[in-house]
Amino acid sequence: xxxxxxxxxxxxxxxxxxxxxxxxxxxxxxxxxxxxxxxxxxxxxxxxxxxxxxxxxxxxxxxxxxxxxxxxxxxxxxxxxxxxxxxxxxxxxxxxxxxxxxxxxxxxxxxxxxxxxxxxxxxxxxxxxxxxxxxxxxxxxxxxxxxxxxxxxxxxxxxxxxxxxxxxxxxxxxxxxxxxxxxxxxxxxxxxxxxxxxxxxxxxxxxxxxxxxxxxxxxxxxxxxxxxxxxxxxxxxxxxxxxxxxxxxxxxxxxxxxxxxxxxxxxxxxxxxxxxxxxxxxxxxxxxxxxxxxxxxxxxxxxxxxxxxxxxxxxxxxxxxxxxxxxxxxxxxxxxxxxxxxxxxxxxxxxxxxxxxxxxxxxxxxxxxxxxxxxxxxxxxxxxxxxxxxxxxxx
Ligand code: AMP
Numbered sequence: 078x079x080x081x082x083x084x085x086x087x088x089x090x091x092x093x094x095x096x097x098x099x100x101x102x103x104x105x106x107x108x109x110x111x112x113x114x115x116x117x118x119x120x121x122x123x124x125x126x127x128x129x130x131x132x133x134x135x136x137x138x139x140x141x142x143x144x145x146x147x148x149x150x151x152x153x154x155x156x157x158x159x160x161x162x163x164x165x166x167x168x169x170x171x172x173x174x175x176x177x178x179x180x181x182x183x184x185x186x187x188x189x190x191x192x193x194x195x196x197x198x199x200x201x202x203x204x205x206x207x208x209x210x211x212x213x214x215x216x217x218x219x220x221x222x223x224x225x226x227x228x229x230x231x232x233x234x235x236x237x238x239x240x241x242x243x244x245x246x247x248x249x250x251x252x253x254x255x256x257x258x259x260x261x262x263x264x265x266x267x268x269x270x271x272x273x274x275x276x277x278x279x280x281x282x283x284x285x286x287x288x289x290x291x292x293x294x295x296x297x298x299x300x301x302x303x304x305x306x307x308x309x310x311x312x313x314x315x316x317x318x319x320x321x322x323x324x325x326x327x328x329x330x331x332x333x334x335x336x337x338x339x340x341x342x343x344x345x346x347x348x349x350x351x352x353x354x355x356x357x358x359x360x361x362x363x364x365x366x367x368x369x370x371x372x373x374x375x376x377x378x379x380x381x382x383x384x385x386x387x388x389x390x391x392x393x394x395x396x397x398x399x400x401x402x403x404x405x406x407x408x409x410x411x412x413x414x415x416x417x418x419x420x421x422x423x424x425x426x427x428x429x430x431x432x433x434x435x436x437x438x439x440x441x442x443x444x445x446x447x448x449x450x451x452x453x454x455x456x457x458x459x460x461x462x463x464x465x466x467x468x469x470x471x472x
Contacts, residue, residue: 082140083444087147088186090178091116093127097135098444107135128189143198143451145443146187149179149472151203153228158206158446161187161199169201175286179472200450202443204472207236210277233281234472235263239271241442242382242435245420249433250377258377260369262362263437264392265383266294266335267472270362272369280372282365287472288322291365292358294335297326328354337385337392359395370403378431379405387417387436397432404429
């Protein structure tokens with residue numbers, strides 16, 4: 078029996094990542110990353126060549142029954158994993174402008190996948206979809222009705238990761254997702270926090286685009302819109318503004334480095350800018366924990382995931398410092414022993430709130446979503462995670 082293989086494709090602007098899961102046992106049987114697409118001699122000429130190269134490396138292509146494609150932005154149209162055809166693909170193009178770094182390349186991956194792997198079900202799985210449950214008060218900006226009519230609203234991102242870790246967290250707590258309230262912190266190059274009530278996202282720190290919320294590697298997170306107005310009035314070129322907000326803000330804007338390991342190394346030399354960058358990164362995250370605690374009322378767990386959340390014990394400790402009033406007590410030893418090798422609890426026995434570190438696995442989650450769509454009665458997310466590889470993606 079070989080009809081259980083799901084191919085997951087994450088097609089980015091210059092890279093293509095793929096994995097194949099045998100969903101009997103959720104076993105990863107192939108994976109790879111093809112980089113430098115269209116960037117000269119080292120990489121493949123274009124995405125078509127990259128996907129062909131990926132497929133050539135997969136031994137049992139006939140066993141692939143369906144393909145899950147990661148798509149960053151589904152706008153207000155795609156609220157759940159969706160079977161793709163030419164019409165859906167054309168509709169998806171409407172959201173290119175909301176995620177210009179990601180969506181065009183995601184769409185290209187779907188189009189090429191449909192062409193090179195005909196006869197399979199192609200399913201788009203959206204980073205925004207988990208947040209479709211945001212209640213109106215969390216979904217909207219307080220802006221004029223005409224803007225809202227034009228689609229100005231909050232969407233949220235990293236949904237596949239937040240969904241995956243919230244289901245794993247419920248499993249670790251011995252509860253169903255529906256019984257679990259938690260706050261998940263996806264701390265990577267792009268970072269976001271989500272308040273999850275009963276398995277559903279009820280607030281999240283990223284908004285209409287992935288610029289809002291936490292301090293990130295190169296993005297500022299929350300900023301007074303008046304600052305942008307001020308700069309525009311002073312004559313800044315909108316393209317320069319765009320570039321500065323996406324690529325030269327956040328940790329990089331504060332201290333010149335965007336990779337957390339480099340920021341920490343710089344801070345260790347006594348560099349005041351790097352020290353401030355670390356402090357601001359942790360302060361903003363802590364502020365969101367307090368806010369989402371107020372949103373949820375009851376919090377069963379805090380969950381750390383992604384590059385920084387999984388590996389950086391010191392950042393975790395600093396984010397949680399002073400949150401004892403919130404029922405949060407870290408076990409320092411367990412925290413320092415935890416470097417993201419596997420899911421683990423790092424709270425002290427006296428902690429009212431569980432503190433969990435859970436390596437994210439967006440690709441497995443995408444494969445589960447595909448199975449959920451193919452077999453609606455299956456309950457993706459309840460099977461034990463046995464896959465060993467994991468990946469994360471960056472909006
Ligand atoms: P991601 O976007 O999830 O791949 O996460 C990237 C971020 O995780 C970067 O800021 C890295 O510096 C950080 N990171 C990855 N590994 C480690 C580690 N072992 N210790 C601290 N930070 C790490």
